[in-house]
Amino acid sequence: MVSTANRTSANSPKSLKSIIPHDSPNLWLSGKLLTRTELASYSSQEMTQLLQLHFLKKVSSIEKNPLLCKRCGADKSFHFGHFHHAGCEKECIYCRNCIQMGRVIDCEPLYAGSSLVAWPIHEKPCKWEGELTSGQQQAAGKIIETIETKRELLIWAVCGAGKTEMLFPGLARALELGLRICIATPRTDVVKELLPRLRKAFPGITIQGLYGDSDEKQGDSQLLVSTTHQLFRFSSAFDVMVIDEIDAFPYHNDDSLQYAAKRASKPESSRIYLTATPRKKEKKLIRRKKLPAVFIPSRFHGFPLPVPIFRLIPMLRKNIQNGRLPKSLTEKIRRQQQESRQLLMFCSTIEQASQLKAILGREFETTSVHAEDPDRAGKVQDFRDKKLRLLITTTILERGVTFPAVDVYVIDAGHHVFDEAALVQIAGRAGRSPVDPEGDVIFYHIGKTNAMIAAREAVIQMNKRANR
DSSP, rough: OOOOOOOOOTSSOOGGGOOOOOOOGGGGGGGGGGGGGGGTTOOHHHHHHHHTTTSSSEEEEEEETEETTTOOOOOGGGGGEEEEEEOOOEEEESSTTTTGGOOOBSSOOEEEEEEEEEEEESOOOOOOOOOHHHHHHHHHHHHHHHHHOOOEEEEEEEETTTTHHHHHHHHHHHHHHTOOEEEESSSSSHHHHHHHHHHOOOOTOOOOOOOTOOOOOOOSSSHHHEEGGGGGGBBSOOEEEEOOOTTTTTGGGGGHHHOOOEEEEEEEEEEEESSOOOHHHHHHHHHHHHOHHHHHOOOTTOOOOOOEEEEEEEEEHHHHTOOOOOHHHHHHHHHHHTSSEEEEEEEHHHHHHHHHHHHHTTTSSSEEOOOTTTTTTHHHHHTTSSSSSSEEOGGGGGOOOOOEEEEEEETTSSTTOOOOHHHHHTTTTSSSSTTBBOOEEEEEEESHHHHHHHHHHHHHHHHHHHHH
8 A cells, every 4th residue: 555645744844835746747857956957858938947946956067266066076177177168158067976977067056856755654664474593684684773763784794694585574664664775786797686575565655767878768667776876866865775785896995976965865764784794884884883883793594604625826817828727726616517517707808808718618608797898687697697608897787786595716816906805805705596596706816915825714704693
């Protein structure tokens, strides 16, 4: 049952003329921050009317003293450029940092859409019939409490702990309260992974996925799954903001993405962060009791995380450059391919992925996938459907994707692209199914690195905590 009674949130003006009905054709404007170019479908007269109705308001695009882009938060002088804009007598300032989303110019305002929407109240929206473990129940209870009290919470849970399922009770509670929710993640592949799971769990709720080449461009649903880059287009839009994989590239080291996530949340909102590998910043906040956290060291099926095995091959890089693999590695792959598990092989660069594909393709049916691959979604789906036994990948599949029974090999694990967090996440791709909770995780290297040692120690410590 759905109620559509008009109401305003606690921080909303009482003027009803600002409230956008949830079935309005202008709903897509709600909580958006857009350029005039992005609003090109509206005539000047229509824009004037939207401004008069307070569905839109003008905001400055670039502050000058000091310099600040109001869309992405860029504030360094090298983030900005100058050019002569048609119709302007002076040089205009534009932001280089977010220009891929359309140019922001100081002489043209941005348009902020009203976030006052009468979102429906849903009764018992979650139809998921699974059961949560005691650890998941503890986390779910804290998530509900955080949503009701509009606070912050970090969920620190190992790979395979079932973080998505932990969210279900909290998402259901938010929908029962008529709140708007965004689940944001740094990776497009994770958005695509989450969408079918959420739609199955919440069949009566319209859920949209927003990423670079998605078909759903409106971004006007009550529950939205988005890449963090898409948050540049939102302002004060969401009552509940869930940031998945806060430690992942590029979110964790990109101030503009963190700026966008904060601005996309309403002033009074709840923010929930999910991670299996928190960075030093989050750990420090937890120790100082400035960030409430729930720690879950065990997987949902109760089996331990596979501990990475190190295999030294001093000539590994040279062998690959020469178009061949060491005999020991080739024999290991040959034996692995005779078993029931699939093989997910991680490498450091696109060039290396191509080289490995050429070498292994002589004997095995395989392909490679990377961030710039236009067919990556189809290749990942083929692997998921078990049409492929061996998939070579860069770090784009290090997190957020689940395959039931895979072994994981990391080629040249000492490469700088594989930091501790990446290696822990990669190891977490193995053993995720309760019917196949084990799996080989092998780091092939030319020399151990601190990141490799720290990643293995992190897995061992997680297993010890889970045993306790």
